[in-house]
Amino acid sequence: MSLDAYKKASHTADIVVLSYETVETNDIKKSDIQRLKVLLIKRKDEPFKDMWSLPGGFVDYDKTLEEAARNKLKLKTGMDDVYIEQLYTYGDNLHRDPRGRVISTAYIALVNMNKISNLAPDTAWFTISTLRSKSGKVTDIKIFDENIAEVELAFDHSKILLDALERLRGKIMYTDIVLNMLPETFTIREAQNVYELIYGKAIPTFRRLISSKIEPTGVKVGGFGYRPSELYKRSNTEE
């Protein structure tokens, strides 16, 4: 049987690029606040023209799925060597795309947005606001632009983003992949804030949890009217 004997679906690779942003508080005595961010692209063409969507595109016949995701990310952010993992393949809605049958494999990329020097002009970071159940489970999300105006995502990308956050939440306590979002050196407080953004609730013994995965650099940051904190880095001791 020939591979061309039947009508084929199209296949795309989409990437949920997640990072966080630090917002300085008005009161200099109060420590900073973090916000979850997602990278979106403004669509140039129909369908969903001018709406914001996850970066992604059709998978070339001679490109791997992960290549397709990585190439798009490189193109829009200039980033190489990024942490990426496959999330899920969305192929159960025949009408995700009004143009025809499209199956999409979604990836999660975790990056530090401050490492990006030249973002593509059609690309921007948006703030993710989550609604949670008592357990921390993500029940709904809202996306806001820099003017705190709510933004609707194209296709089913809102669902994909929600799934990505749930996947991360499920893995955060037994992996250290979230550290890919942090800069080379960071304080434990900063790491804890990011962890709790994703986990959805307080992590009381965070210091104990993270201590085996990081090591002190000997450098301290201070100057805020309270005790300076040690800067740590990821320890690359593969277990």
Add this chain to the structure above:
Amino acid sequence: MSLDAYKKASHTADIVVLSYETVETNDIKKSDIQRLKVLLIKRKDEPFKDMWSLPGGFVDYDKTLEEAARNKLKLKTGMDDVYIEQLYTYGDNLHRDPRGRVISTAYIALVNMNKISNLAPDTAWFTISTLRSKSGKVTDIKIFDENIAEVELAFDHSKILLDALERLRGKIMYTDIVLNMLPETFTIREAQNVYELIYGKAIPTFRRLISSKIEPTGVKVGGFGYRPSELYKRSNTEE
């Protein structure tokens, strides 16, 4: 941009159908032993003609991915309403299939093989033998037919099967999906044997682990020269 402006990959859905078989021991005083089983199909056509492979097939333009998997399973086993979950999408090897570019989404199905009355003639159950690290992690697998002769699988299906076992192992301690492999009623011993087959090592407090997920039926099975055991069933108390 038209969806037909580029050369498309083909897309298949493959299913790792897992079950277990009970083998009576010679000594009637010894309790039974279980073996992990996987459902395979003998390929009728090239490539890999006459080799055994995971059930699967090309995804029709107007069928969902999960439908494609379920339909194939129904066709070969007659089974409906089976537990199924998406495993992973294999799209990073451009030459998985010598005929051309094929992306495959693999599903895991957990069934009780004794519920199947009429298996398709090209279909059979094979025994899975696993090699494990100290932690229980699956490092390698071998497949054997009913004559205990080793069988090689077509394509990269051996890797897919390994991934499926690892996925199950990772979820077994905090979900009860493995109970889908057991009959309507079962003893705790039988459930424990199946759990340990997948987990790869002993689960010392299994009774405590499982007790919240099952309930006694009041029926006992005996007649082997030792204390009869209670038959349990899944309790459908959705938490």
Add this chain to the structure above:
DNA sequence: AGAATAGTGTCTGTAAGACATTATTGA
């Protein structure tokens, strides 16, 4: 001194592992 956060130590309850003890049956 006071405010704020960094960092360490301690207490406690829960859960997991190890293992002992009792129960039940057929030969």
Add this chain to the structure above:
DNA sequence: TCAATAATGTCTTACAGACACTATTCT
């Protein structure tokens, strides 16, 4: 009574949560 497994109970240890306490800095 013995062999084998079922089922329950007990003891101990590891770990997570709560929280107290000390350390450090700037105003």
